[in-house]
Structure formats: structure tokens, C-alpha cells
Amino acid sequence: MVMADVERSAAAPSERLDLLQTVLQQFDEAADRLDLPDRLRGILRVPQRELTVNFPVKRDNGRIEVFQGFRVQHNLARGPTKGGIRYHPAVTINETRALAMLMTWKCALAGLPYGGAKGAVIVDPKQLSAGEIERLTRRFATEISVVIGPERDIPAPDIGTTPQVMAWIMDTISMHQGHTVPAVVTGKPINVGGSEGRLEATGRGLTYVLMSASQHLGLNVPDIRLAIQGCGNVGSTVAREAVALGMKVVALSDSRGGVYNPYGLNVEAVLTHKAATGSVVGAVNADTLTNEELLEVECEVLVPAALSGVITAHNADRIKAQIIAEAANGPTTKAADAILYERGCVVIPDILANAGGVTVSYFEWVQGLQEFFWSEREVNAQLRRVMINALQQVLRVAAEQRVDLRTAAYMLAVQRVADAVTTRGIYP
Structure with missing residues (x-):
């Protein structure tokens, strides 16, 4: 099956069922590590x-x-x-x-x-x-x-x-x-009443996290090659932001397939070609590849910005990226997570990597309530603060608990919600 762009399509019904099962499994693992009482598990x-x-x-x-x-x-x-x-x-x-x-x-x-x-x-x-x-x-x-x-x-x-x-x-x-x-x-x-910077927020927030994570892992920015599956708003924003930061985008795809150049794509030319033809396929100075093949190209960073369940136990051992930054919701199955962690691949989970959109939505909500609007520079500065702070907290918990970043992120999030439920109490 050709994988569709996250901005344009969605997974098959069986993949959606897997997404619910995956989310519940991830919650259960975090709840076990937190020793969460059964009464709170039942609520959450x-x-x-x-x-x-x-x-x-x-x-x-x-x-x-x-x-x-x-x-x-x-x-x-x-x-x-x-x-x-x-x-x-x-x-x-x-x-x-x-x-x-x-x-x-x-x-x-x-x-x-x-x-x-x-x-x-x-x-x-x-x-x-x-x-x-x-x-x-x-x-x-x-x-x-x-x-x-x-x-x-x-x-x-x-x-x-x-x-x-x-x-x-x-x-x-x-x-x-x-x-x-x-x-x-x-x-x-x-x-x-919309907010400056909202359209680019998800992709831009991901690049803020990616830059900080790369520094944490000792990667040099000019040496970072990205492969991005999905070329809608999020995927295209990540591509543009990455190039602006000095990285190379070597692969980019949409619902019809993808393009690849090991020396780096001309991202603006590829996006212009997509705007003119409806697809990135056929862009000049690039080879054609499938969405499945894109996941396995030589790169430092893989950004799945398309569907849930695309990284599985069947292809996880062939992924060459050192970092997977999940722009899509639920692109990695639980079985694949275990394989990637064992191989030393760092997965920046969806609830962290793609949180830029809801963060700037929060800023828009605040601006709307106050009827006082911010500049795009102010929005981006606050977005960067929120995203980097969240990453640093996740890295701390991962190191302390000796767990992968997804488990650390879930532990932080679940504990915060459980604490709120406990503090508020059960009505009546």
C-alpha cells in the first residue's frame, strides 16, 4: 500500500484499531512503572x-x-x-x-x-x-x-x-x-483571530526539538541528513526549517511516492514541482522511491509525517536513522519500539515531537480570550521555550528511569493528569 500524506489522508480501519491498542499499551506501561492505583487507571x-x-x-x-x-x-x-x-x-x-x-x-x-x-x-x-x-x-x-x-x-x-x-x-x-x-x-x-505562526507550528516545533536532541547526542548540524515521509503542511515545514538550519533533506514523499538524492534535495524546487503537478514524484535531480523505501534510506534523522503504524517489527531492523522524530500520530508500533531501542535508535515520540501545533493553538486561545495579539517572533520564542523544556524533562526522566523517550514522556504526562484527578477528587 502506498502511504498517504498526513495532511491529506489517513490509515486503514485495521491500522486505526491498532492505534487505539498501541495507545492503551503505552498508557499501561507508564501506569505500571508509576505504580498507578487501579482506581486512577480505570478513570484515565x-x-x-x-x-x-x-x-x-x-x-x-x-x-x-x-x-x-x-x-x-x-x-x-x-x-x-x-x-x-x-x-x-x-x-x-x-x-x-x-x-x-x-x-x-x-x-x-x-x-x-x-x-x-x-x-x-x-x-x-x-x-x-x-x-x-x-x-x-x-x-x-x-x-x-x-x-x-x-x-x-x-x-x-x-x-x-x-x-x-x-x-x-x-x-x-x-x-x-x-x-x-x-x-x-x-x-x-x-x-x-488566528495566531501568527500557527500554520507552521507543528513542523517548526519539531525542528526545535530535533536541534536540541541532536546537540544532546553530539551530532553536527551540517552532517544531519533527513528523510521525511509526508509532504503536507507539517512535512514541508520540517523540510524548509531543516534546510534553513543547515541540514540536508535527502528524501521527501507524498501519497504518490517519493524522491531521493543522497547529496540533498533542492527542497524549494521539489515543493514547487509538487504545487505544479500534485506530487513530488518527477522532480528534477532526484531518483524516485516508494514510501516504504524512504523509511530505510541512509540518513541521520527519519521524520514519519504520514500515517500511523508505518514503522513495524517487519521493517524496524532495516531503518538506518539514528533519530526518529514522530511528526505523525502513532507511526511506530510497540513491537518496533522495542527493536529500535535495542539497536540504539532514539525515537522522539509523537506526544513530544508534534506538540508544537497544540502549543501555538494554546497561544491563539489565550490571545483570543484577551483580545491581545502577539508577533510571530514572540510566538516562535514561546514555542521554542515550551518544546525545549518538555524535551529536557523527558531526557531527565529517561536517564533516571533508564527507559526510552516514549516511556519517559508517557510517565511524565500520565503522572500529571493523575495528580490533577487526585487533587480534584471524585465528585460527589
């Missing part, structure tokens, strides 16, 4: 709230079609919940549950005052007109308006959704309230 292992909605949308031809959507709130102990809304024809409730739980740990690890949530609609947005997507979005926003809000649950863009979709959600909720409610969503266009 399941979502706190789940809303399933079925709603009609009028198509352009006048036909009425019913769509199904979800909003899952995993845990509210640390604050209102936060998480994206996904539009995809194969999205499932299990995937939504897994991603909501990941958001809880991601927010806790970054020190953000949020719990985790995720939303989804079972739809292929490529098969809808702009008007149909707007009508679907406004009706879905109305259906989930009973659980979202600036102090309750704040959605954001995800696979299949855009800043424009967030603007429609904000406008819909604002019409219900009778006044503008900018902080009800993040990832909005800047002219309606």
Missing part, C-alpha cells in the same frame, strides 16, 4: 465523554444526505479539552478515542492547561463542493455546540479540515451566542 483508560451525532446536509443537487460525526473528550481534569476535527471517509470512533487520549498526554507533557479531545465526521471532503463542506461544517458545529466552547472544549483543524472550516465553526457558534466568540476554535485565519 477511557474517555470521559463521547458524543455521536447523525445529521442531514443538503447537497447542491437538492438531495439530503445523512452524515455521522463524533466528538470525544478524554479527560477534563487539567482544564478544558483541546483537539482537532477530522473529515475522512474511513474515520472510526476507535481512532477518535485514541487521538483524544493522545491529546491528553500531549497537552500534559507540554504543560498546557488542557485535557484531550478529538472530533471527526465520516466524509470524503474531496467529493463535496465548497458550499456543501460549509453546510456540513455549520450543521456539525451546531450538533456539537452542546459540548464545545472557550471554557469547555476547543476544536482545531486536522486531516481534511482547514482554517476556513474553523472560521465557519466560529461563525456558527457566534451566531448562536449573538456575539463573536473567537476563542471557541483555534487554527483560524489570522484576519478573524
Whole structure:
């Protein structure tokens, strides 16, 4: 199967089920190491709230079609919940549950005052007109308006959704309230309350972590070669930022395949080719390779920015990278983690590596509540502070407990959420 770009597609249903199982296994391992009481495990292992909605949308031809959507709130102990809304024809409730739980740990690890949530609609947005997507979005926003809000649950863009979709959600909720409610969503266009630097935040945050981790491991920046699977917003941002820092991008791919040059790609030329043709494949001065082959090229850093479950027990022993920075959610299976750790490959886990997006979403939320906006320089400085601080804490726990970075990250995050639940107590 050709792997799709994280910004454009998603995994098969079986991979989504594996993602939920993987997330639960990772939680259980952290809970075991923390000796977490059963009462806390029972609370943290399941979502706190789940809303399933079925709603009609009028198509352009006048036909009425019913769509199904979800909003899952995993845990509210640390604050209102936060998480994206996904539009995809194969999205499932299990995937939504897994991603909501990941958001809880991601927010806790970054020190953000949020719990985790995720939303989804079972739809292929490529098969809808702009008007149909707007009508679907406004009706879905109305259906989930009973659980979202600036102090309750704040959605954001995800696979299949855009800043424009967030603007429609904000406008819909604002019409219900009778006044503008900018902080009800993040990832909005800047002219309606979005934040500078939000679009690049996930990729930029990953490069901040990558630079610090490389220094920790004694790698020289000019010697670092990156292979990036996925060329959507995140993958392309990582590629551009890495080159700006003096690294070489030797492989880059999208849903149709990838390109490779052992001496370094001309990233801007590749991205220009993709914009013109729809794919990186065929870019000049580069060889063609598959998404599977990209994972195994000679490089210091591998960035899976596509689907979950692409690094498995079947290919982990052939991966040559010294560092894997997980831009995608759940790209590495538990079996692969064990193989990579044994081989000395450092995996920067998703809940750390791709936390830049939710971090700047937090900044956007704060700016919206205060109606006081920051410059992109200020946003990036604060993003770097949060990401580097989280990495340093994870490295400390990993060294103290003699565990891999994923286990260390989960231990930190789970403990923080468990502490919040314990401090707040059980109502009534």
C-alpha cells in the first residue's frame, strides 16, 4: 500500500484499531512503572465523554444526505479539552478515542492547561463542493455546540479540515451566542483571530526539538541528513526549517511516492514541482522511491509525517536513522519500539515531537480570550521555550528511569493528569 500524506489522508480501519491498542499499551506501561492505583487507571483508560451525532446536509443537487460525526473528550481534569476535527471517509470512533487520549498526554507533557479531545465526521471532503463542506461544517458545529466552547472544549483543524472550516465553526457558534466568540476554535485565519505562526507550528516545533536532541547526542548540524515521509503542511515545514538550519533533506514523499538524492534535495524546487503537478514524484535531480523505501534510506534523522503504524517489527531492523522524530500520530508500533531501542535508535515520540501545533493553538486561545495579539517572533520564542523544556524533562526522566523517550514522556504526562484527578477528587 502506498502511504498517504498526513495532511491529506489517513490509515486503514485495521491500522486505526491498532492505534487505539498501541495507545492503551503505552498508557499501561507508564501506569505500571508509576505504580498507578487501579482506581486512577480505570478513570484515565477511557474517555470521559463521547458524543455521536447523525445529521442531514443538503447537497447542491437538492438531495439530503445523512452524515455521522463524533466528538470525544478524554479527560477534563487539567482544564478544558483541546483537539482537532477530522473529515475522512474511513474515520472510526476507535481512532477518535485514541487521538483524544493522545491529546491528553500531549497537552500534559507540554504543560498546557488542557485535557484531550478529538472530533471527526465520516466524509470524503474531496467529493463535496465548497458550499456543501460549509453546510456540513455549520450543521456539525451546531450538533456539537452542546459540548464545545472557550471554557469547555476547543476544536482545531486536522486531516481534511482547514482554517476556513474553523472560521465557519466560529461563525456558527457566534451566531448562536449573538456575539463573536473567537476563542471557541483555534487554527483560524489570522484576519478573524488566528495566531501568527500557527500554520507552521507543528513542523517548526519539531525542528526545535530535533536541534536540541541532536546537540544532546553530539551530532553536527551540517552532517544531519533527513528523510521525511509526508509532504503536507507539517512535512514541508520540517523540510524548509531543516534546510534553513543547515541540514540536508535527502528524501521527501507524498501519497504518490517519493524522491531521493543522497547529496540533498533542492527542497524549494521539489515543493514547487509538487504545487505544479500534485506530487513530488518527477522532480528534477532526484531518483524516485516508494514510501516504504524512504523509511530505510541512509540518513541521520527519519521524520514519519504520514500515517500511523508505518514503522513495524517487519521493517524496524532495516531503518538506518539514528533519530526518529514522530511528526505523525502513532507511526511506530510497540513491537518496533522495542527493536529500535535495542539497536540504539532514539525515537522522539509523537506526544513530544508534534506538540508544537497544540502549543501555538494554546497561544491563539489565550490571545483570543484577551483580545491581545502577539508577533510571530514572540510566538516562535514561546514555542521554542515550551518544546525545549518538555524535551529536557523527558531526557531527565529517561536517564533516571533508564527507559526510552516514549516511556519517559508517557510517565511524565500520565503522572500529571493523575495528580490533577487526585487533587480534584471524585465528585460527589
